[in-house]
Amino acid sequence: MLPKKTKYAIKALIALAKVYYDKKPLRISKISETEKIPRKFLETILLELRHQGFVGSKMGVTGGYYLSKHPEEIMLSHIIRATGGPIALLPCVSLNFYETCEECPHEELCSLREVVLEVREASLKILSKTSLTDLILKEKKLIRNVKK
Amino acid sequence: MLPKKTKYAIKALIALAKVYYDKKPLRISKISETEKIPRKFLETILLELRHQGFVGSKMGVTGGYYLSKHPEEIMLSHIIRATGGPIALLPCVSLNFYETCEECPHEELCSLREVVLEVREASLKILSKTSLTDLILKEKKLIRNVKK
DNA sequence: CGAATTCCTAGTAAATTAGTAGTATATTTG
DNA sequence: CAAATATACTACTAATTTACTAGGAATTCG
Numbered sequence: 046m047l048p049k050k051t052k053y054a055i056k057a058l059i060a061l062a063k064v065y066y067d068k069k070p071l072r073i074s075k076i077s078e079t080e081k082i083p084r085k086f087l088e089t090i091l092l093e094l095r096h097q098g099f100v101g102s103k104m105g106v107t108g109g110y111y112l113s114k115h116p117e118e119i120m121l122s123h124i125i126r127a128t129g130g131p132i133a134l135l136p137c138v139s140l141n142f143y144e145t146c147e148e149c150p151h152e153e154l155c156s157l158r159e160v161v162l163e164v165r166e167a168s169l170k171i172l173s174k175t176s177l178t179d180l181i182l183k184e185k186k187l188i189r190n191v192k193k
Numbered sequence: 194m195l196p197k198k199t200k201y202a203i204k205a206l207i208a209l210a211k212v213y214y215d216k217k218p219l220r221i222s223k224i225s226e227t228e229k230i231p232r233k234f235l236e237t238i239l240l241e242l243r244h245q246g247f248v249g250s251k252m253g254v255t256g257g258y259y260l261s262k263h264p265e266e267i268m269l270s271h272i273i274r275a276t277g278g279p280i281a282l283l284p285c286v287s288l289n290f291y292e293t294c295e296e297c298p299h300e301e302l303c304s305l306r307e308v309v310l311e312v313r314e315a316s317l318k319i320l321s322k323t324s325l326t327d328l329i330l331k332e333k334k335l336i337r338n339v340k341k
Numbered sequence: 342c343g344a345a346t347t348c349c350t351a352g353t354a355a356a357t358t359a360g361t362a363g364t365a366t367a368t369t370t371g
Numbered sequence: 372c373a374a375a376t377a378t379a380c381t382a383c384t385a386a387t388t389t390a391c392t393a394g395g396a397a398t399t400c401g
Contacts, residue, residue, distance in 0.1 A: 047282045048358065055305055056296070072377070081296035086360050092379065105368020108377040121308065129358095134195045148204070148229035154339065156331035157203055160269065160323050167315040175308050183304035191302065196389065220346075234391050240348065253399025254345045277389095 051130040054090050056080045058124060061100060062116035062177040070102065070109025090128070097127045116177035122169060132172065133165045140165075199278040202238050204228045206272060209248060210264035210325040218250065218257025238276070245275045264325035270317060280320065281313040288313075 060076050073091060077084040091110050094100050101113040112119070125132060126141050136144035137152055138161050149155050208224050221239060225232040239258050242248045249261040260267070273280060274289050284292035285300055286309050297303050 046279055046284070050359075052283065052305075059305075070377095074377090083360060085362080088378080089360085089380090095379095102378060103368080104366070104378045106376045107369060108367080110378090131194055135200065136194070154332065154335045156328040156335065157200075157207075159331055159335070160319065160328070164316045164319050167319060168312045171308065171312050171315060180304040180308070183307055184302065187302045187304065187307070198390075222346090231391065233393080236347080237349090237391085243348095250347060251399085252347045252397070255400065256346045256398080258347090 047125065047130045048128070050086075050090060051125055051128040053080070053082045053087060054094060054128045055121065055124050057082065057087060057091060058094070058099065058112070058119060058177055059180055061110060061112045062119070062181060065112055065116055068111075070107075070111045072109040075109075094127065099124070099127065112177075116181070119177045120173050121175045121180075122173040125172065132168055134161045138162045138165050195273065195278045196276070198234075198238060199273055199276040201228070201230045201235060202242060202276045203269065203272050205230065205235060205239060206242070206247065206260070206267060206325055207328055209258060209260045210267075210329060213260055213264055216259075218255075218259045220257040223257075242275070247272070247275065260325075264329070267325045268321050269323045269328075270321040273320065280316055282309045286310045286313050 057076050057080060060080055061071055064071055073088055074084065076082065076091075077087050080087075082090075091100060091102070095102055095110070095113075098113060099119060100110045102108065102110050122132065131139045131142040133139035133142070135146070135158070136142055137146040137149070137155070137158055146152055146155070146158070149158070152158060205224050205228060208228055209219055212219055221236055222232065224230065224239075225235050228235075230238075239248060239250070243250055243258070243261075246261060247267060248258045250256065250258050270280065279287045279290040281287035281290070283294070283306070284290060285294040285297070285303070285306055294300055294303070294306070297306070300306060
């Protein structure tokens with residue numbers, strides 16, 4: 046399961062992506078309200094996302110956050126990894142959170158590892174091709190289909 | 194990530210599957226040693242697997258555990274679910290651990306949910322077609338390839 | 342009987358996750 | 372320049388989950 050932090054990060058970034066062309070920052074409190082994310086928690090999440098280069102910020106009374114990359118460039122896999130959510134089911138097949146499997150005498154001979162590797166590839170294939178832009182377009186499509 | 198409990202359960206069941214045709218039970222201590230699983234922890238895991246119908250047991254000095262289904266019938270997805278590891282990345286797309294996503298006004302209109310659903314389908318496709326027998330055959334194949 | 346095994350409940354300890362507190366610093370506006 | 376309103380940052384805390392253990396009861400076989 047993805048941590049809430051990751052889910053919040055994704056939702057916040059989608060909110061920022063929606064106003065990408067406005068060229069003015071969005072306040073934390075605004076995002077917190079519309080996305081129903083605990084205010085203070087969101088603060089730390091956005092700070093971290095800034096340190097990781099996803100967003101920029103402006104201080105002061107007209108301040109807020111904005112995407113520092115084009116929404117097409119920000120992929121779900123990037124956000125998940127940046128906020129601590131490993132994609133793999135086991136550490137022994139994780140690209141970014143790898144750990145040796147102590148109880149395995151020979152990792153390369155572990156059949157479970159092979160299957161879990163397959164699962165990671167399949168998940169990554171989807172997550173690394175889905176951008177913030179894709180998510181916004183998808184949402185529009187979903188809403189259109191309901192109205193019909 | 195899958196909990197260690199799940200990984201231990203899978204490894205233990207593979208060990209039992211390997212002696213399926215021996216028609217005599219395998220002791221906890223034996224499994225614990227060969228698979229390097231903490232003895233007492235394994236005890237509770239096997240007990241749970243028995244309650245869930247995966248294995249049977251025999252008490253007493255000649256006792257131990259044995260598979261109560263054919264190893265071809267036991268799929269990775271079954272084991273993962275039985276030992277508490279949800280397959281989905283978010284509760285709102287989990288079949289077995291579903292929870293409403295409170296901050297979503299309309300779950301069906303959530304684009305993130307749609308993508309995460311896709312990921313679940315892709316993962317499940319692999320996990321629900323891989324049996325204990327498959328894992329054992331896979332391992333044999335891996336070992337053969339190394340020897341060549 | 343006694344040694345070796347599983348059965349079972351109830352814990353505990355460690356790690357992780359989720360969220361908060363509080364002060365410092367920057368920016369705009371009157 | 373001061374007040375108001377943002378973010379910046381560090382360091383906590385509280386809740387939950389995970390990983391594992393203790394210890395005695397019940398069972399089986401020689």
